[in-house]
Amino acid sequence: MKNKLSYSYYPGCSLHASAREYDESTRGLFKALRIGLVEVPDWLCCGATPAHNVDELLSLSLCAKNLELASGVEGDLAVACAACFSRLKTTQHTLAANDDKRQQVAYALDGPLAIGKSVKHLLEILAKDLGLEQLSAAVQKPLSGLKVACYYGCLLTRPPDVPQLDCTEAPTIMERVIAAAGAETVTWSHRLECCGANFTLSRPGVVLKLSGDILASAKRAGADCLMVACPLCHGNLDIRQQEIEAASGERYAMPVFYMTQLLALAAGVAPGKLGFDSMITNPVPLLKEKHLL
Amino acid sequence: MKHDFEPKIVAFVCTWCTYAGADLAGTSRLQYPPNVRVLKFPCTGRIDPVFILRAFQKGADGVLVSGCHPGDCHYMAGNYHARRRFAAFRKLLEFVGVDLERLQFSWVSAAEGGKWVEMVTGLTERVRTMGPLAEFKELEQAECWSGKLDTPELNEAYQEI
Amino acid sequence: MKQTKMTLSQTTMNLDFVKRVEHLSGSSVRRCFQCGKCSAGCPMRSFMEHPPNRIVRLLQLGQFERVLAGRSIWYCASCETCTTRCPNKVDLAAIMDALRKLSWDADGPSKESYVQLANRLFIENIRSYGRQYEMRLAAVFNMKSGQFLKDFMLGPKLLTKGKLKMFHRKNRNLPEIEKIFSRIEELRSKDRD
Amino acid sequence: MSRIGVFVCHCGENISRTVDVEQVAQAAGALSGVAHACDYKYMCSDPGQNLLKKAVADHNLEGIVVAACSPRMHEKTFRKAAASAGVNPFLVEMANIREHCSWVHEDKAEATAKASDIVTMLVERVKKDKALAPITVPVTKRALVIGGGIAGIQAALDIADCGHQVVLVEREPSIGGHMAQLSETFPTLDCSQCIMTPKMVDVANHPNITLHTYSEIEQVDGYIGNFRITVRKKARSVDMGKCTGCGVCMAKCPQKKIPNNFDRNLGTRPAIYVPFPQAVPNTPVIDRENCTWFKTGKCGVCQKVCGPGAVDYTQEDELIVEPVGAIVVATGFELYSIAEKPKGSPIKGYGEFGHGNLPDVIDGMTFERLASASGPTGGKIQRPSDGKEPKQIVFVQCVGSRAREKGISYCSKICCMYTAKHTMLYKHKVHDGQAYVFFMDARTPGKGYDEFWRRAVEEEEAVYIRGMVSRLYQKNDKIVVMGSDISVGVQVEIEADLVVLATAVQARSGADSLAQKLGISYDGYNFYSEAHAKLRPVECATAGVYLAGACQGPKDIPDSVSQASAAAAKVMTLFARDELEREPIVAKVVDRYCVGCLACKKVCPYGAVEEKEIRDRQGTLLKVVAFVNPGVCGGCGTCQATCPSKSVELDGYTDEQIMAMIEAL
Ligand SMILES: Cc1cc2nc3c(=O)[nH]c(=O)nc-3n(C[C@H](O)[C@H](O)[C@H](O)COP(=O)(O)OP(=O)(O)OC[C@H]3O[C@@H](n4cnc5c(N)ncnc54)[C@H](O)[C@@H]3O)c2cc1C
Ligand SMILES: Cc1cc2nc3c(=O)[nH]c(=O)nc-3n(C[C@H](O)[C@H](O)[C@H](O)COP(=O)(O)OP(=O)(O)OC[C@H]3O[C@@H](n4cnc5c(N)ncnc54)[C@H](O)[C@@H]3O)c2cc1C
Ligand code: SF4
Ligand code: SF4
Ligand code: SF4
Ligand code: SF4
């Protein structure tokens, strides 16, 4: 297998901490697929929700700065976190359409803007740049029998004219990607519902309710596990899962994987490098049951 | 009231809306300055910018072009074409040095006698304060185009195209 | 006190405020015809006292005190559902952003202090470190909000899973970051007067 | 022209009070070319007109200017008078010194000066006037009606009853259109089939109607009074002359499982079929795409079983030319369906409602078929997924309509009413069921309409919820409806057995290409445009083409029928004469100057400009120039102002005539 794909990489804050398994599995997967990945030096926090929540200008400036930093590294910008992806794309979208804001951001950054870098979510890279055929060709251990509920959350497809990753209301890109690795996907209702996002810090009650609904829907559909592409979603669905169970009286025990964990597993990356041990809901029994470990 | 300068105003209007609007001003006995001379067209779409230039050359100090409101054109779309044409024409006029304040475009419907009066009065007063348009009349003296279409010069020009 | 009566006049309708919201959000407020589709799909509706469609309605009527006074805007999760589905392209998520900014600038009359506090800490973190350090964020939040034992059970678990870093490195480009922050402050204060 | 007569009117005192008419007449008399000038108290009176006629004879006048009231008032009067005196009516001009002068000014000197100026301008104009002959065109007294829905049927019957020949062209194998699919109809709840089928049969039996079903308009040539229509009769594979409609072929055809579009795919039909039992004509067609014989060359069952030997696999499309004088377009509408990825539709799609992948989310027309006694369930309300009778049914209004972000900003006009109807039909059939309606506004203007809606709410106990639905999703065997009630300010969740969407009424796909053939205009949504929204609502701007029914915009049956009868009346007005006469204010192209840029063609709102080839005697093409069809030209003059080489002239408003007035300023 030969391909010359190579990307600059913006992991985002979470991937260096609470989502370290997302980072590790991404690097593992890309290595296995022989796709180059060079981390942007000295990247900053994208500002996430809190910044645009109260200070759009700050949010735009931080993202513009990151795009500028990324322009120093070869290749399109690969982004793993759905929230960072959304912020970076929104920044490009907003600044392209609004002269006032562009000028203000240029002032804040003290220089001409270099924000033209093509920003791609990992899903896009896998499904479009690499292609599903190449992806399945790299599979060594098909995920047969594993019933996956793909969870998109809010920011991968919304609003319609920003991320342009896939159809806004009925996307299939996650399903297509994981099916290429041999997994089975379930049809379920809450793929695009909000998990409670960053209320996890300030108002955890919100998260318990919203993420609870998501887990319930996935269970109803007969899923073995959830697959996500965002650390925030992961945090809410995995880290708070036991609290949700306690609050609702339902038992889920539903492992929540980052998509790269599953894909890397299928691509033959050593399970020890995929951070399964740092997941709160232990995935090992499920993976053993499906003969994947 | 007498003024030192009585401007000559020429109005190019469509027959269906503005001409009828001016009629209505009459039937309602509204009053306005007598400076305006009205030329009737089937539609503003028929109004060639050359007419406006010519009117300025022939001594008009102000020109009013008025037709049906957008969407009300008797011929459906004539006034849209007119609007597009005049947008380009205004630039040309500006280029040749006519103050665009002397040229007014408006929509006056058959029911807007009052608006007709407002338009005519407004333009007359505005142009009065601007004074006469001299440059163009001089140009007329120098140039002398008969307005005829079938002249040998024109025919020659057409042959060349 | 719940205000049940609205006296409408050109003086009681603060339409300038509405214009600022429209300018900041880049979205029209007038386009909304109150279909309620935004509220139908809003995941946070049950935590808000005003459903999203009513926020827009209050804006149309220039009732900005009512909009800002509630905690509704602070409970919006920026999930973009409303924006995505609005039949009139009212960008409610952006309007919510704009409202929060205006409220924040005015040292908001909102009651929702926890969310505000979390936001403030998050942003301060960026200013001091360039990146987010979740451990610090959570700890300081609990301390400042007086909920010392919140997520008490979660902390150690995350630590053992390697999910919380105790120590962190500051970005090398902190001076640049500081400049961005101070310039934005400058722009904001200019904007305010 | 040197012999011009000027007649200045006092209009009692209306003019003479502020205008010194004698002075105006005197000044006019001094103008070059004026042979006679006078004033008179009432020019429009009989003595006034006689004065004019006499002056023509006495002074051998060639052109006339009447300085009096507005031409909108008496131009016709004076043109007629002049004509009877032997002066071409288009050599008469009116100088408007009343509405535009005496009535709007007070100062007598100023008004008199202005009146003189006006007269001078028109004297100069009349010098450049040319005698014009009224244009006459013959009228072929046969009408074409395109589309056999209720609108087309009504128009065809009205015209045919008046004694004229009608050609009715219908695309589908049967006439009937959407109304044939409906169960019962608002606002009276009569059975659609019961009132529709007799009319369909009338069409089939009418001696004056030629019916071409399974046919399309291939080409349209000509203009008002003189169209030539080429109709493509698609191969039916069944000889209409021989077929007796016995139906044996349909019963025996082994291909039985083809989704029946007429039943919104709820039921099935064979490959040789009539869309519904009451079809007119009752002759089947073979759907060649699904017929085994056409796909593999095997089968041939229908041919074997057909007694009269009507089945003919070798039939080919046939082109027929029909000469007609007028065209009624009645091609109706299409209902937006969230299942089909809308092709060419401006609607972006409803992923949040499942993109048509939830079987128990249906549209209004599907509900009509469920409720119809002759429908696939025999009138039982059964949901598509498992045939269960729904006990909780949710209707959602304005799906696709009034949603500019989704693509359509207009209101579909009929869905508020048919949704109210659906709740009633449902209640009549499922007594223990509950209907809910999510709506933004109930738009029910019309006679008896609001009462109808209120009846649904008050007597049939439909629960109306003001607010829209954000999402629909399957939960076990229910559809979860996530809506809101904005009056209460809460979210509403309903677990429904069946959801019915009132989806948007859209123009027919392909409406634009038919319009281009006909040379008629259409709006941004492809609905056909009327000449004037209020005063000419059934005519197209293109002369001789009329509109009926929902092809012009969303319409219910009463409106469609009214418009159809109005269109028929317009056709009959046209047919009341043998020849058409029209004002000769039309554009003409001077071939010699025309450079063939066709800029004029692009701007002409009437599509009157055609291309004409100029050849020498050997027949080699010299150039292509524009040609204005005088039958079609509306006389707006846009072409003339647009033409870069000044090669097209509008009679009555030539550059010369206008320049003459400007020169006289
Ligand atoms: C769900 C639903 C319920 C309704 N209920 C009611 C009701 O209760 N009461 C009421 O008053 N109205 C009702 N209506 C509205 C009613 O259906 C329409 O008003 C009516 O059908 C319009 O008639 P039409 O002849 O203009 O168009 P159509 O019925 O659409 O007929 C047009 C005909 O033209 C044919 N055609 C199309 N294109 C071509 C072409 N290019 N060449 C040849 N033929 C062509 C078509 O095949 C069709 O036969 C309802 C509509 C819907 C969708
Ligand atoms: C406030 C208002 C605003 C409107 N705005 C609009 C608008 O913007 N656009 C629009 O499309 N429509 C508008 N309409 C509606 C519009 O006025 C009507 O549709 C229209 O006037 C109806 O015309 P008609 O000829 O049927 O009736 P009418 O206009 O009522 O004419 C009936 C005539 O019959 C005469 N008459 C009555 N009885 C007898 C008798 N026994 N013998 C002899 N003569 C009789 C009457 O004197 C009258 O002249 C508006 C209506 C109102 C009230
Ligand atoms: S969805 Fe849009 S139009 Fe509807 S109420 Fe909300 S903001 Fe208004
Ligand atoms: S963006 Fe905010 S207001 Fe809009 S749906 Fe999401 S939470 Fe509700
Ligand atoms: S084609 Fe033949 S068998 Fe079929 S209906 Fe006609 S006559 Fe009967
Ligand atoms: S030939 Fe075609 S239409 Fe006839 S019976 Fe066979 S499949 Fe049916």
Ligand code: SF4
């Ligand atoms: S008729 Fe009623 S349901 Fe239909 S689009 Fe109009 S308002 Fe909506």
Ligand code: SF4
């Ligand atoms: S009665 Fe008049 S104002 Fe009221 S809904 Fe009907 S049309 Fe509108």
Ligand code: SF4
């Ligand atoms: S615009 Fe003038 S030159 Fe061009 S085709 Fe038409 S008539 Fe001929």
Ligand code: SF4
């Ligand atoms: S005068 Fe108007 S209608 Fe006639 S050909 Fe010219 S543009 Fe067309």
